[in-house]
Amino acid sequence: MTMFEKLMPKSDDFFSDFEAQAATVVAGTKLLHDLLQDFTDVPAKCQAIKDIEHRADDITHRAFARLHTQFITPFDRTEIHRLLSRIDDVLDLADAAAERLGLYDIESVLPESRELAAVLVAQSEKMVEAVKLLRTMKKDPRAIIEACKEINVLENQADTLTRKTMAMLFKRGNDPLTVMKWKEIIDLIESATDRVEDVANVIEGVVLEHA
Amino acid sequence: MTMFEKLMPKSDDFFSDFEAQAATVVAGTKLLHDLLQDFTDVPAKCQAIKDIEHRADDITHRAFARLHTQFITPFDRTEIHRLLSRIDDVLDLADAAAERLGLYDIESVLPESRELAAVLVAQSEKMVEAVKLLRTMKKDPRAIIEACKEINVLENQADTLTRKTMAMLFKRGNDPLTVMKWKEIIDLIESATDRVEDVANVIEGVVLEHA
Amino acid sequence: MTMFEKLMPKSDDFFSDFEAQAATVVAGTKLLHDLLQDFTDVPAKCQAIKDIEHRADDITHRAFARLHTQFITPFDRTEIHRLLSRIDDVLDLADAAAERLGLYDIESVLPESRELAAVLVAQSEKMVEAVKLLRTMKKDPRAIIEACKEINVLENQADTLTRKTMAMLFKRGNDPLTVMKWKEIIDLIESATDRVEDVANVIEGVVLEHA
Numbered sequence: 001m002t003m004f005e006k007l008m009p010k011s012d013d014f015f016s017d018f019e020a021q022a023a024t025v026v027a028g029t030k031l032l033h034d035l036l037q038d039f040t041d042v043p044a045k046c047q048a049i050k051d052i053e054h055r056a057d058d059i060t061h062r063a064f065a066r067l068h069t070q071f072i073t074p075f076d077r078t079e080i081h082r083l084l085s086r087i088d089d090v091l092d093l094a095d096a097a098a099e100r101l102g103l104y105d106i107e108s109v110l111p112e113s114r115e116l117a118a119v120l121v122a123q124s125e126k127m128v129e130a131v132k133l134l135r136t137m138k139k140d141p142r143a144i145i146e147a148c149k150e151i152n153v154l155e156n157q158a159d160t161l162t163r164k165t166m167a168m169l170f171k172r173g174n175d176p177l178t179v180m181k182w183k184e185i186i187d188l189i190e191s192a193t194d195r196v197e198d199v200a201n202v203i204e205g206v207v208l209e210h211a
Numbered sequence: 212m213t214m215f216e217k218l219m220p221k222s223d224d225f226f227s228d229f230e231a232q233a234a235t236v237v238a239g240t241k242l243l244h245d246l247l248q249d250f251t252d253v254p255a256k257c258q259a260i261k262d263i264e265h266r267a268d269d270i271t272h273r274a275f276a277r278l279h280t281q282f283i284t285p286f287d288r289t290e291i292h293r294l295l296s297r298i299d300d301v302l303d304l305a306d307a308a309a310e311r312l313g314l315y316d317i318e319s320v321l322p323e324s325r326e327l328a329a330v331l332v333a334q335s336e337k338m339v340e341a342v343k344l345l346r347t348m349k350k351d352p353r354a355i356i357e358a359c360k361e362i363n364v365l366e367n368q369a370d371t372l373t374r375k376t377m378a379m380l381f382k383r384g385n386d387p388l389t390v391m392k393w394k395e396i397i398d399l400i401e402s403a404t405d406r407v408e409d410v411a412n413v414i415e416g417v418v419l420e421h422a
Numbered sequence: 423m424t425m426f427e428k429l430m431p432k433s434d435d436f437f438s439d440f441e442a443q444a445a446t447v448v449a450g451t452k453l454l455h456d457l458l459q460d461f462t463d464v465p466a467k468c469q470a471i472k473d474i475e476h477r478a479d480d481i482t483h484r485a486f487a488r489l490h491t492q493f494i495t496p497f498d499r500t501e502i503h504r505l506l507s508r509i510d511d512v513l514d515l516a517d518a519a520a521e522r523l524g525l526y527d528i529e530s531v532l533p534e535s536r537e538l539a540a541v542l543v544a545q546s547e548k549m550v551e552a553v554k555l556l557r558t559m560k561k562d563p564r565a566i567i568e569a570c571k572e573i574n575v576l577e578n579q580a581d582t583l584t585r586k587t588m589a590m591l592f593k594r595g596n597d598p599l600t601v602m603k604w605k606e607i608i609d610l611i612e613s614a615t616d617r618v619e620d621v622a623n624v625i626e627g628v629v630l631e632h633a
Contacts, residue, residue, distance in 0.1 A: 170602075208489060
């Protein structure tokens with residue numbers, strides 16, 4: 001089974017879509033973290049992230065198309081639409097960060113960016129957990145709420161880390177264009193962690209309403 | 212009939228409001244594109260965009276006021292509110308970009324910015340199409356979904372273009388303040404294309420729920 | 423009664439939570455304004471803002487927890503969730519601005535930033551007003567809508583001020599890193615004013631639907 005087969009939804013229901021999307025987010029953010037750990041073969045590594053992002057788009061678009069035709073849905077159509085969109089956003093931003101790493105003639109990696117990417121990976125893994133629990137949300141709503149809370153805690157860590165990284169970047173006597181490039185990359189990774197928090201908020205809302 | 216008369220809603224219903232708003236977006240984004248094509252008479256051209264933006268605000272505020280008093284609405288009040296707000300956002304951002312072009316002592320136009328503005332104009336024209344189809348959404352929901360999809364495709368183009376433009380900007384040996392100014396202008400135009408995508412998403416949601 | 427006691431919700435209902443949250447926003451944004459007026463004892467002043475922000479988080483999290491267990495709510499659970507989240511965002515951004523003022527080795531305060539912070543304080547005070555009127559929204563919906571409109575007017579002022587401040591910053595011959603630091607701080611304060619506008623929009627939506 002290739003990685004891409006592993007990333008396809010297991011069956012034709014929205015819970016499988018959420019799970020497949022979340023799995024692509026973990027795969028993509030791990031590759032971003034790897035790229036920052038070992039900054040070689042940059043174009044190939046960026047391409048690998050983009051490939052996963054395209055795969056994620058396929059999953060999202062197929063799920064959207066099913067929303068139009070399927071008569072009964074497990075919860076509100078608008079909430080399903082929102083959840084699919086927000087999970088999709090996370091990988092878009094991770095991919096945008098990777099693309100800039102490829103485009104901007106970066107010479108050396110800002111060490112703090114690795115730590116930030118690691119928080120994004122940890123958050124994405126928690127998101128997989130939360131999304132898997134959605135199938136049985138009436139049985140154990142508190143477990144989902146708990147996972148969402150942990151995502152929020154990680155988002156706060158990402159926020160603090162981002163501020164410290166920026167302070168470091170300004171202090172180290174880097175040239176302004178280098179600061180600008182890294183500020184953009186750091187902001188994109190941090191925005192990705194914000195979007196995982198948005199996913200957690202949508203999930204929390206769904207649980208509040210339906211469980 | 213003056214341009215401003217042409218930009219007024221044809222009658223007192225929300226579909227006319229959406230159409231009038233979308234028409235102001237096309238008019239305003241076209242002026243932004245013209246300004247970038249021919250960077251002369253900058254203050255007058257910026258003022259023309261701001262005038263249209265004020266006209267759009269009038270349309271939006273009148274529509275909001277009607278939302279309070281009108282008993283029956285063609286679909287959910289909250290969705291109408293959201294749609295009016297998101298369309299309004301597009302022109303706000305185009306105007307913000309134009310204003311910065313006027314304020315920042317820009318000496319010469321970044322060529323790639325014209326291409327990005329052209330994508331925004333194309334998207335705005337698709338938005339007019341989608342908004343016009345809303346009146347008869349039950350008759351042909353797929354045509355609306357199709358227009359929304361094309362808006363999303365254009366947004367992806369804008370995204371790619373933005374990244375390439377930024378890479379160019381860093382490579383060309385511009386001074387840091389010039390890079391910063393253009394980064395902000397480019398980001399604003401790109402955000403405008405994101406807001407058109409938001410409009411498409413709201414419209415898609417309305418169609419999913421009501422058509 | 424200490425300041426922190428004053429900032430606690432008066433009783434166990436969501437209206438008290440909104441009021442307590444809004445009071446923390448006023449307290450926090452006033453401290454931000456004070457810090458910009460008198461840029462001494464910076465670490466202590468930043469810490470005071472962070473303390474209020476933590477207090478606000480406590481209020482928000484307790485209110486979220488109650489949303490799970492309380493059977494009857496004064497209006498839609500999702501709207502309550504959204505309102506709690508958006509009010510919380512305002513202070514997060516004000517705190518982020520203050521934190522950067524502490525972290526970035528700022529030598530002297532950009533005078534225009536004080537004016538912008540003053541607009542944020544004025545907006546926050548209007549938000550307190552709007553939030554207090556929510557208890558009796560059926561009695562006087564127009565007063566709430568009026569307060570929301572004034573918040574929007576102030577947001578427009580903040581927007582204009584931000585653009586002029588940025589133009590000034592570029593013109594004054596500041597070094598690029600200084601421009602970058604202040605651009606970030608100004609953007610954060612401006613985003614805080616955007617979030618107050620979001621709060622106003624959520625409130626307007628609630629009033630449209632329930633009053």
